[in-house]
Amino acid sequence: ETGVTQTPRHLVMGMTNKKSLKCEQHLGHNAMYWYKQSAKKPLELMFVYSLEERVENNSVPSRFSPECPNSSHLFLHLHTLQPEDSALYLCASSQDPGHHNYGYTFGSGTRLTVV
């Protein structure tokens, strides 16, 4: 496989469930990101990992818990979510966030619906 792959593509979960989103990149990048995309709002940066260390957490509620076991894999663990958390969750990767000359490659996203 090439690029950035996300699973699952669609997820419906209840507010008391625990689920995880998975992201894998095959590009040799060393930074990975979670973004949330809601209708009529800009993409919201949630977490940044550089060289497997979390370098940014944009005031995201604790019901979202990221994990980056290595430079190729990124997870977003979900528990006790709210209906307003329903959105498209996008994973992205890039080469060295300190380098100005690269944009991101996005995965296809997980469409999450909380019921």
Next chain:
Amino acid sequence: QKEVEQNSGPLSVPEGAIASLNCTYSDRVSQSFFWYRQYSGKSPELIMSIYSNGDKEDGRFTAQLNKASQYVSLLIRDSQPSDSATYLCAVNIGGGADGLTFGKGTHLIIQP
């Protein structure tokens, strides 16, 4: 507050004409600027990047950057119906590990 502003549109352009998309940003120390295209139900796709003042051309696309005015634009020449999408402006403010800040996007419609 880091902000990236775009007109949400829709911007309607006849086929074959030039589509002009605009973006302003709030942080003067911003270093890198990107345009992404997002089709409905799909993820964003990088189409252009620009780092220096002036124009950068790639095929039918031209990105323009004016750091003094904190303004970046994207021109699409010979617009095609397949160009109909939402175009997202993104700014890497100061580099480092801050991540990209995105605008809300401009919905572009190319009329056949």
